[in-house]
Amino acid sequence: MSTNSRKKLLLMGRSGSGKSSMRSIIFSNYSAFDTRRLGATIDVEHSNLRFLNNMTLNLWDCGGQDVFIENFLNTSSQNPNSNNNIFKKCEVLLHVFDVESKEVNKDIEIFQRVLKNLHQFSPNVKVFILLHKMDLIQVNKRDELFKIMFDNLQKIANPFHFKLTGFATSIWDESLYKAWSSIICSLIPNISFYQQNLSKINDILNAREIILFEKTTFLVISSTDRKLITNNDELDPKRFEKISNIIKTYKQSVNKIRTNFETIILNGMNTSIYLAELTNNIFIMIVMDNQRNDDDSTAIEDENLILEDIKIARSLFEKVENV
Amino acid sequence: MEGHLIPDPTNENATILLMGLRRSGKSSICKVVFHKLQPLDTLYLESTSKPTTENFRSLINLSVIELPGQLNFFEPTYDHEKLFKSIGALVYIIDSQDEYLNALTNLSMIISYIYKVNPKINVEVLIHKIDGLSEDFRLDTQRDIMQRVGDELLDLGLEGLQVSFYLTSIFDHSIYEAFSRIIQKLIYELPALENLLDLLVQYNKFEKLFLFDVNSKIYVATDSSPVDIQTYEACAEFIDVTIDLDGLYGDVKDSDESKGNPTKCISRLQNGSVLYLHQMIRGLALVGLVRLDNTDQFSMEFKNALSLIDFNVNVFKKSLEDMWKNSRL
Numbered sequence: 001m002s003t004n005s006r007k008k009l010l011l012m013g014r015s016g017s018g019k020s021s022m023r024s025i026i027f028s029n030y031s032a033f034d035t036r037r038l039g040a041t042i043d044v045e046h047s048n049l050r051f052l053n054n055m056t057l058n059l060w061d062c063g064g065q066d067v068f069i070e071n072f073l074n075t076s077s078q079n080p081n082s083n084n085n086i087f088k089k090c091e092v093l094l095h096v097f098d099v100e101s102k103e104v105n106k107d108i109e110i111f112q113r114v115l116k117n118l119h120q121f122s123p124n125v126k127v128f129i130l131l132h133k134m135d136l137i138q139v140n141k142r143d144e145l146f147k148i149m150f151d152n153l154q155k156i157a158n159p160f161h162f163k164l165t166g167f168a169t170s171i172w173d174e175s176l177y178k179a180w181s182s183i184i185c186s187l188i189p190n191i192s193f194y195q196q197n198l199s200k201i202n203d204i205l206n207a208r209e210i211i212l213f214e215k216t217t218f219l220v221i222s223s224t225d226r227k228l229i230t231n232n233d234e235l236d237p238k239r240f241e242k243i244s245n246i247i248k249t250y251k252q253s254v255n256k257i258r259t260n261f262e263t264i265i266l267n268g269m270n271t272s273i274y275l276a277e278l279t280n281n282i283f284i285m286i287v288m289d290n291q292r293n294d295d296d297s298t299a300i301e302d303e304n305l306i307l308e309d310i311k312i313a314r315s316l317f318e319k320v321e322n323v
Numbered sequence: 324m325e326g327h328l329i330p331d332p333t334n335e336n337a338t339i340l341l342m343g344l345r346r347s348g349k350s351s352i353c354k355v356v357f358h359k360l361q362p363l364d365t366l367y368l369e370s371t372s373k374p375t376t377e378n379f380r381s382l383i384n385l386s387v388i389e390l391p392g393q394l395n396f397f398e399p400t401y402d403h404e405k406l407f408k409s410i411g412a413l414v415y416i417i418d419s420q421d422e423y424l425n426a427l428t429n430l431s432m433i434i435s436y437i438y439k440v441n442p443k444i445n446v447e448v449l450i451h452k453i454d455g456l457s458e459d460f461r462l463d464t465q466r467d468i469m470q471r472v473g474d475e476l477l478d479l480g481l482e483g484l485q486v487s488f489y490l491t492s493i494f495d496h497s498i499y500e501a502f503s504r505i506i507q508k509l510i511y512e513l514p515a516l517e518n519l520l521d522l523l524v525q526y527n528k529f530e531k532l533f534l535f536d537v538n539s540k541i542y543v544a545t546d547s548s549p550v551d552i553q554t555y556e557a558c559a560e561f562i563d564v565t566i567d568l569d570g571l572y573g574d575v576k577d578s579d580e581s582k583g584n585p586t587k588c589i590s591r592l593q594n595g596s597v598l599y600l601h602q603m604i605r606g607l608a609l610v611g612l613v614r615l616d617n618t619d620q621f622s623m624e625f626k627n628a629l630s631l632i633d634f635n636v637n638v639f640k641k642s643l644e645d646m647w648k649n650s651r652l
């Protein structure tokens with residue numbers, strides 16, 4: 001019943017800016033440390049990732065050395081209709097800038113030429129820019145640098161009528177997950193269904209927070225919290241991407257004993273956290289406030305209730321996925 | 324989960340002393356093991372040029388004494404005799420990537436001195452920074468160092484002294500393993516603890532069980548089955564998962580382990596095992612891998628099996644409390 005839709009995502013940027021590193025971390029379970037082993041990408045590396053049942057993410061990691069970039073641009077202008085024209089039928093451009101780059105002008109010039117081609121061949125493309133390797137910049141200078149660079153790049157994009165979405169990222173912290181999460185969400189057509197159903201579930205559960213994660217990447221695709229009590233404002237605003245990071249690291253850790261995890265149930269200081277598979281493509285995390293009962297048995301009942309609710313939610317979401 | 328074990332101040336036998344030449348890696352080890360510094364960040368540690376002492380309080384007291392050179396160490400201003408009398412172990416760090424003959428001379432000088440004031444002391448030698456050596460070369464280095472130290476002790480007439488050697492690096496878990504074994508020697512209750520852990524393993528089909536010091540990821544006791552480094556890592560990292568997730572939704576530092584329910588975390592794995600964590604007293608946590616085969620995680624059997632484990636673990640916790648009440652530590 002579900003039709004498979006392919007979404008082409010171009011990953012571009014100068015050589016060494018960190019494209020293959022982020023791809024390996026998000027999609028291949030590398031640790032940041034592992035990326036040091038990566039060599040320069042030759043031409044284009046394709047990967048196809050099944051995503052939420054009916055989507056395939058078609059990722060083009062484009063080698064950033066000048067020869068390759070010139071080749072992409074030349075092919076496009078000389079044989080615009082050739083299948084080798086990488087700028088055709090793109091859904092998303094993700095352009096990566098190394099914030100420590102020594103050749104800013106050249107970086108910008110290439111960005112401009114890429115936009116020009118996309119304007120011609122994929123005018124509806126969504127453009128994301130990542131100002132990457134932020135870890136190398138002093139903490140108190142990051143915001144300012146981001147603003148200056150972003151404004152500058154938006155000016156470059158204006159003539160082509162692209163509205164940029166930008167993120168400051170680094171493979172050494174969780175910022176990468178936030179950026180990729182929003183990129184992926186922009187590709188999911190029925191994202192509002194997830195949101196609505198999640199709210200419905202929370203009307204019943206009254207959880208402090210419920211979060212949905214895509215299964216292979218552990219990127220957040222939707223979340224909801226209790227509307228009446230606004231105490232979530234005090235929580236760490238980076239918690240979603242931190243969770244992605246924690247769980248991905250955990251995945252690597254159990255991989256070392258040659259297995260994977262299915263669930264996590266944590267009875268913590270203030271909350272109880274349930275993490276389990278919801279559908280074949282989604283994990284759900286439910287965060288409940290602890291009722292501080294001295295009586296252990298009610299806690300067990302609560303737990304059974306939540307596990308039952310996860311089962312019910314499962315059938316609901318399997319329908320959403322097949323819309 | 325955070326919490327410090329505060330040893331009884333009247334008993335200092337559990338103190339360990341870290342010594343070694345400059346740049347051997349003492350500060351790095353302390354920062355990585357006790358302050359969670361990333362190993363790579365130790366490159367930026369500043370070297371100190373005069374003797375320094377830093378104290379860490381964990382399961383036991385740890386004093387780090389850093390000596391700049393090898394000679395001005397018996398400085399009259401410092402009461403080394405009193406210090407050496409009060410410690411349980413001397414941990415001496417040798418940089419295996421460097422020319423180590425000077426370090427060996429320094430070590431035997433310290434040993435000959437310390438033996439006079441405290442003959443019962445454990446001497447623990449860390450052959451450190453082995454990440455830079457090839458597999459073959461590691462063993463050669465270890466053999467050479469053990470040989471030389473042995474000869475030296477013979478010359479000094481100290482054959483009776485207990486000296487142990489460990490190959491360590493801050494870039495893997497070898498440093499935690501070494502510290503675990505060093506600290507275990509100083510825990511008077513260890514045999515009793517190990518017995519209890521063996522019982523738990525036997526009754527509950529645990530594959531492996533560790534009693535961890537949560538802060539440092541050193542295990543203070545484990546059951547008698549052999550330690551496999553991957554299992555240790557998975558258990559140690561499970562502590563991080565628990566603390567990190569819990570920390571996002573509550574102020575963990577504020578927590579008091581005597582109040583409320585203890586932190587518990589279980590994670591079901593695809594191979595049928597379950598990672599199990601249960602907070603104990605004094606900054607300790609029991610972490611293990613348990614087999615719960617052929618049971619659906621939503622099934623009653625699974626829950627019953629877990630409740631039984633929880634029950635037994637609570638009994639263990641009670642024994643731990645009793646033990647520590649009467650304990651000198």
Ligand SMILES: Nc1nc2c(ncn2[C@@H]2O[C@H](COP(=O)(O)OP(=O)(O)OP(=O)(O)O)[C@@H](O)[C@H]2O)c(=O)[nH]1
Nearest residue numbers: 015016017018019020021040041063064133170171
């Ligand atoms: N400090 C820091 N280094 C990073 C970061 N991201 C990637 N790197 C490092 O940058 C180097 C180059 O990364 P790659 O991912 O191979 O770069 P690329 O963009 O794929 O390069 P080409 O394939 O030649 O286009 C690697 O050694 C990474 O470890 C980051 O956020 N911070």
Ligand SMILES: Nc1nc2c(ncn2[C@@H]2O[C@H](COP(=O)(O)OP(=O)(O)O)[C@@H](O)[C@H]2O)c(=O)[nH]1
Nearest residue numbers: 345346347348349350351365366368452492493
């Ligand atoms: N390769 C390697 N380097 C280490 C290791 N431990 C420490 N170092 C490095 O050794 C240097 C000196 O360490 P430091 O802790 O300052 O030595 P200290 O003077 O004994 O306190 C630092 O640059 C550390 O990064 C290790 O296990 N392997």
Ligand SMILES: [Mg+2]
Nearest residue numbers: 019020040041
């Ligand atoms: Mg690449």
